[in-house]
Amino acid sequence: QLYVDLRNVSLVYGDGDEQTLAIDRLDLKVREGEFVAVVGPSGCGKSTLMKLVTGLLPPDGGAVFIQGRKATGPVMGVGMAFQNSTLLPWRSTLSNVMLPFELVQPHRKRLRRNADEYVEKARRLLDTVGLLEFADKFPWELSGGMQQRANVCRALVHEPKLLMLDEPFGALDAFTREELWLMTQALWMKQRFSSILVTHDLREAVFLADRVIVLSKRPGRIILERQVDIPRPRA
Protein backbone atom coordinates (compact mmCIF):
# COMPACT_ATOMS: atom_id res chain seq x y z
CA GLN A 1 0.00 0.00 0.00
CA LEU A 2 1.48 3.34 -1.11
CA TYR A 3 1.25 6.29 1.23
CA VAL A 4 3.07 8.90 -0.83
CA ASP A 5 3.08 8.71 -4.60
CA LEU A 6 4.76 11.45 -6.63
CA ARG A 7 4.21 10.84 -10.31
CA ASN A 8 6.47 12.55 -12.80
CA VAL A 9 6.54 15.69 -10.68
CA SER A 10 8.30 18.86 -11.84
CA LEU A 11 8.64 22.22 -10.17
CA VAL A 12 9.88 25.47 -11.67
CA TYR A 13 10.67 28.62 -9.68
CA GLY A 14 10.38 32.06 -11.24
CA ASP A 15 9.25 33.03 -14.71
CA GLY A 16 10.51 34.58 -17.92
CA ASP A 17 14.31 34.45 -18.20
CA GLU A 18 14.76 33.73 -14.51
CA GLN A 19 13.55 30.15 -14.31
CA THR A 20 14.99 27.43 -12.10
CA LEU A 21 13.93 23.86 -12.71
CA ALA A 22 14.16 22.73 -9.08
CA ILE A 23 12.58 19.28 -9.49
CA ASP A 24 12.66 17.44 -12.79
CA ARG A 25 10.16 14.65 -13.53
CA LEU A 26 10.55 12.96 -10.19
CA ASP A 27 8.91 9.67 -9.30
CA LEU A 28 8.90 8.96 -5.59
CA LYS A 29 6.85 6.31 -3.86
CA VAL A 30 6.75 5.68 -0.13
CA ARG A 31 4.87 2.68 1.21
CA GLU A 32 2.90 2.66 4.45
CA GLY A 33 5.34 2.37 7.32
CA GLU A 34 8.36 2.87 5.09
CA PHE A 35 11.21 5.19 6.07
CA VAL A 36 12.85 6.95 3.13
CA ALA A 37 15.82 9.29 3.30
CA VAL A 38 16.59 11.90 0.65
CA VAL A 39 20.17 13.11 0.46
CA GLY A 40 22.00 15.49 -1.86
CA PRO A 41 23.97 18.72 -1.98
CA SER A 42 22.54 22.08 -0.95
CA GLY A 43 20.24 23.40 -3.65
CA CYS A 44 19.33 19.96 -5.09
CA GLY A 45 15.66 20.46 -4.26
CA LYS A 46 15.22 18.74 -0.91
CA SER A 47 13.21 21.53 0.68
CA THR A 48 11.17 21.86 -2.48
CA LEU A 49 10.42 18.14 -2.38
CA MET A 50 9.18 18.46 1.22
CA LYS A 51 6.86 21.27 0.17
CA LEU A 52 5.53 19.23 -2.74
CA VAL A 53 4.79 16.20 -0.56
CA THR A 54 3.00 18.28 2.08
CA GLY A 55 1.01 20.12 -0.58
CA LEU A 56 2.47 23.53 0.29
CA LEU A 57 3.64 23.91 -3.32
CA PRO A 58 1.52 22.64 -6.21
CA PRO A 59 3.60 20.84 -8.85
CA ASP A 60 4.05 22.45 -12.29
CA GLY A 61 4.01 19.03 -13.89
CA GLY A 62 2.83 15.60 -12.78
CA ALA A 63 0.79 14.93 -9.65
CA VAL A 64 1.11 14.18 -5.96
CA PHE A 65 -1.05 11.46 -4.42
CA ILE A 66 -1.33 10.94 -0.67
CA GLN A 67 -3.08 7.75 0.42
CA GLY A 68 -4.32 7.33 -3.12
CA ARG A 69 -5.93 10.77 -3.24
CA LYS A 70 -4.63 13.58 -5.37
CA ALA A 71 -3.32 16.41 -3.19
CA THR A 72 -4.79 19.76 -4.16
CA GLY A 73 -3.65 21.82 -1.18
CA PRO A 74 -1.88 21.48 2.16
CA VAL A 75 -2.08 17.88 3.38
CA MET A 76 -3.63 17.89 6.85
CA GLY A 77 -2.35 16.02 9.86
CA VAL A 78 1.20 15.39 8.67
CA GLY A 79 3.84 15.45 11.41
CA MET A 80 6.76 17.78 10.67
CA ALA A 81 10.05 18.57 12.35
CA PHE A 82 12.67 20.96 10.99
CA GLN A 83 16.29 21.82 11.62
CA ASN A 84 15.45 24.65 13.95
CA SER A 85 13.32 23.85 16.90
CA THR A 86 9.99 25.61 16.39
CA LEU A 87 8.78 25.30 19.96
CA LEU A 88 6.73 28.27 21.08
CA PRO A 89 8.77 30.11 23.73
CA TRP A 90 5.80 31.13 25.83
CA ARG A 91 4.55 27.58 26.25
CA SER A 92 5.87 24.80 28.46
CA THR A 93 7.29 21.63 26.91
CA LEU A 94 4.08 19.73 27.60
CA SER A 95 1.93 22.49 26.20
CA ASN A 96 4.11 22.66 23.08
CA VAL A 97 3.77 18.93 22.54
CA MET A 98 -0.01 19.26 22.95
CA LEU A 99 -0.25 21.74 20.06
CA PRO A 100 -1.32 19.27 17.34
CA PHE A 101 -4.38 18.41 19.41
CA GLU A 102 -5.38 22.06 19.21
CA LEU A 103 -4.59 22.47 15.54
CA VAL A 104 -5.22 19.19 13.77
CA GLN A 105 -8.70 17.96 12.95
CA PRO A 106 -10.34 15.79 14.20
CA HIS A 107 -8.42 16.10 17.50
CA ARG A 108 -9.38 19.73 17.75
CA LYS A 109 -13.07 18.90 17.95
CA ARG A 110 -12.45 16.28 20.61
CA LEU A 111 -10.05 18.37 22.67
CA ARG A 112 -12.55 19.47 25.31
CA ARG A 113 -13.91 16.03 25.89
CA ASN A 114 -10.59 14.20 25.73
CA ALA A 115 -8.29 16.73 27.37
CA ASP A 116 -7.12 14.36 30.09
CA GLU A 117 -6.49 11.57 27.64
CA TYR A 118 -4.48 13.91 25.41
CA VAL A 119 -2.39 15.17 28.32
CA GLU A 120 -1.72 11.56 29.24
CA LYS A 121 -0.66 10.78 25.65
CA ALA A 122 1.72 13.71 25.54
CA ARG A 123 3.20 12.82 28.93
CA ARG A 124 3.72 9.19 27.93
CA LEU A 125 5.56 10.32 24.80
CA LEU A 126 7.73 12.73 26.81
CA ASP A 127 8.46 9.88 29.20
CA THR A 128 9.57 7.66 26.28
CA VAL A 129 12.19 10.23 25.28
CA GLY A 130 13.30 11.02 28.83
CA LEU A 131 11.72 14.46 29.03
CA LEU A 132 8.92 13.89 31.49
CA GLU A 133 10.64 15.78 34.29
CA PHE A 134 10.98 18.75 31.92
CA ALA A 135 7.30 18.79 30.98
CA ASP A 136 6.66 22.05 32.84
CA LYS A 137 9.89 23.79 31.78
CA PHE A 138 10.00 26.32 28.98
CA PRO A 139 12.00 25.86 25.77
CA TRP A 140 14.84 28.15 26.87
CA GLU A 141 15.35 25.99 29.93
CA LEU A 142 16.11 22.97 27.72
CA SER A 143 19.32 22.10 25.87
CA GLY A 144 19.33 22.06 22.06
CA GLY A 145 19.04 18.26 22.02
CA MET A 146 16.12 18.32 24.43
CA GLN A 147 14.37 20.94 22.35
CA GLN A 148 14.72 18.77 19.26
CA ARG A 149 13.44 15.80 21.23
CA ALA A 150 10.35 17.79 22.21
CA ASN A 151 10.06 18.97 18.61
CA VAL A 152 9.89 15.37 17.35
CA CYS A 153 7.42 14.49 20.13
CA ARG A 154 5.17 17.31 18.98
CA ALA A 155 5.34 16.01 15.40
CA LEU A 156 4.24 12.54 16.54
CA VAL A 157 1.85 13.08 19.43
CA HIS A 158 -1.30 12.88 17.30
CA GLU A 159 0.01 9.67 15.68
CA PRO A 160 0.29 10.98 12.12
CA LYS A 161 0.68 8.42 9.37
CA LEU A 162 3.36 10.54 7.72
CA LEU A 163 6.32 12.20 9.41
CA MET A 164 8.37 14.73 7.45
CA LEU A 165 11.84 15.40 8.83
CA ASP A 166 13.87 18.24 7.30
CA GLU A 167 17.43 18.11 8.71
CA PRO A 168 15.98 17.76 12.19
CA PHE A 169 19.28 16.90 13.90
CA GLY A 170 21.69 18.93 11.77
CA ALA A 171 22.48 21.52 14.42
CA LEU A 172 23.32 19.02 17.16
CA ASP A 173 26.65 17.62 18.29
CA ALA A 174 27.51 14.11 17.06
CA PHE A 175 26.72 12.42 20.35
CA THR A 176 23.31 14.01 20.83
CA ARG A 177 22.51 13.41 17.17
CA GLU A 178 23.06 9.68 17.51
CA GLU A 179 20.89 9.62 20.62
CA LEU A 180 18.10 11.22 18.64
CA TRP A 181 18.54 8.68 15.83
CA LEU A 182 17.90 5.92 18.36
CA MET A 183 14.92 7.80 19.73
CA THR A 184 13.46 8.32 16.26
CA GLN A 185 13.98 4.68 15.39
CA ALA A 186 12.28 3.56 18.60
CA LEU A 187 9.30 5.83 17.91
CA TRP A 188 9.09 4.55 14.35
CA MET A 189 9.06 0.92 15.50
CA LYS A 190 6.24 1.78 17.88
CA GLN A 191 4.05 3.96 15.66
CA ARG A 192 4.97 2.68 12.21
CA PHE A 193 4.44 5.98 10.40
CA SER A 194 5.77 6.51 6.89
CA SER A 195 8.60 8.99 6.88
CA ILE A 196 10.62 11.14 4.53
CA LEU A 197 13.87 12.39 6.01
CA VAL A 198 15.89 15.09 4.30
CA THR A 199 19.51 15.16 5.39
CA HIS A 200 23.08 15.98 4.36
CA ASP A 201 24.31 13.17 6.56
CA LEU A 202 24.64 9.86 4.76
CA ARG A 203 25.26 8.00 8.01
CA GLU A 204 22.00 9.37 9.38
CA ALA A 205 20.20 8.29 6.21
CA VAL A 206 21.59 4.75 6.35
CA PHE A 207 20.94 4.45 10.08
CA LEU A 208 17.28 5.43 9.91
CA ALA A 209 15.98 4.65 6.45
CA ASP A 210 14.80 1.55 4.62
CA ARG A 211 15.71 3.25 1.37
CA VAL A 212 18.04 6.09 0.48
CA ILE A 213 17.50 8.38 -2.48
CA VAL A 214 20.21 10.67 -3.81
CA LEU A 215 19.19 13.80 -5.68
CA SER A 216 21.37 15.65 -8.17
CA LYS A 217 21.62 19.41 -8.35
CA ARG A 218 20.03 21.42 -11.16
CA PRO A 219 17.75 19.97 -12.07
CA GLY A 220 16.73 17.95 -9.02
CA ARG A 221 16.56 14.39 -10.24
CA ILE A 222 17.03 10.97 -8.65
CA ILE A 223 20.51 9.78 -9.54
CA LEU A 224 20.75 6.86 -7.16
CA GLU A 225 18.32 4.78 -5.15
CA ARG A 226 19.36 2.05 -2.76
CA GLN A 227 17.60 -0.29 -0.38
CA VAL A 228 19.35 -0.33 3.00
CA ASP A 229 20.20 -3.93 3.85
CA ILE A 230 21.59 -3.39 7.32
CA PRO A 231 19.66 -5.53 9.79
CA ARG A 232 17.95 -3.38 12.36
CA PRO A 233 15.71 -4.04 15.30
CA ARG A 234 12.11 -4.72 14.39
CA ALA A 235 9.19 -4.40 16.77
Ligand code: ADP
Ligand atom coordinates in the same frame (compact mmCIF):
# COMPACT_ATOMS: atom_id res chain seq x y z
P1 ADP B 1 18.63 24.71 2.98
O1 ADP B 1 19.62 24.04 2.08
O2 ADP B 1 19.21 25.03 4.33
O3 ADP B 1 17.32 24.00 3.04
P2 ADP B 1 17.14 26.80 1.63
O4 ADP B 1 16.17 25.77 1.23
O5 ADP B 1 16.64 27.92 2.48
O6 ADP B 1 18.41 26.15 2.33
O7 ADP B 1 17.78 27.42 0.34
C1 ADP B 1 18.42 26.59 -0.60
C2 ADP B 1 18.82 27.42 -1.79
O8 ADP B 1 17.66 28.02 -2.37
C3 ADP B 1 19.80 28.51 -1.45
O9 ADP B 1 20.85 28.50 -2.42
C4 ADP B 1 18.99 29.78 -1.54
O10 ADP B 1 19.79 30.86 -2.01
C5 ADP B 1 17.89 29.42 -2.52
N1 ADP B 1 16.66 30.12 -2.22
C6 ADP B 1 15.87 29.93 -1.15
N2 ADP B 1 14.83 30.76 -1.15
C7 ADP B 1 14.99 31.51 -2.27
C8 ADP B 1 14.24 32.59 -2.85
N3 ADP B 1 13.12 33.06 -2.28
N4 ADP B 1 14.68 33.12 -3.99
C9 ADP B 1 15.79 32.63 -4.56
N5 ADP B 1 16.54 31.65 -4.08
C10 ADP B 1 16.15 31.11 -2.95
Ligand code: ADP
Ligand atom coordinates in the same frame (compact mmCIF):
# COMPACT_ATOMS: atom_id res chain seq x y z
P1 ADP C 1 17.76 22.21 -0.97
O1 ADP C 1 16.70 22.17 0.06
O2 ADP C 1 18.20 20.83 -1.41
O3 ADP C 1 18.92 23.04 -0.56
P2 ADP C 1 15.87 23.81 -2.50
O4 ADP C 1 14.68 22.94 -2.68
O5 ADP C 1 15.82 24.84 -1.44
O6 ADP C 1 17.16 22.87 -2.29
O7 ADP C 1 16.22 24.54 -3.86
C1 ADP C 1 16.28 23.89 -5.12
C2 ADP C 1 16.63 24.88 -6.20
O8 ADP C 1 15.58 25.83 -6.33
C3 ADP C 1 17.89 25.69 -5.93
O9 ADP C 1 18.52 25.88 -7.16
C4 ADP C 1 17.39 26.99 -5.34
O10 ADP C 1 18.27 28.04 -5.59
C5 ADP C 1 16.07 27.15 -6.06
N1 ADP C 1 15.04 27.84 -5.25
C6 ADP C 1 14.55 27.41 -4.05
N2 ADP C 1 13.58 28.21 -3.60
C7 ADP C 1 13.46 29.17 -4.55
C8 ADP C 1 12.60 30.30 -4.69
N3 ADP C 1 11.66 30.58 -3.77
N4 ADP C 1 12.75 31.07 -5.80
C9 ADP C 1 13.67 30.79 -6.72
N5 ADP C 1 14.49 29.74 -6.67
C10 ADP C 1 14.39 28.93 -5.60
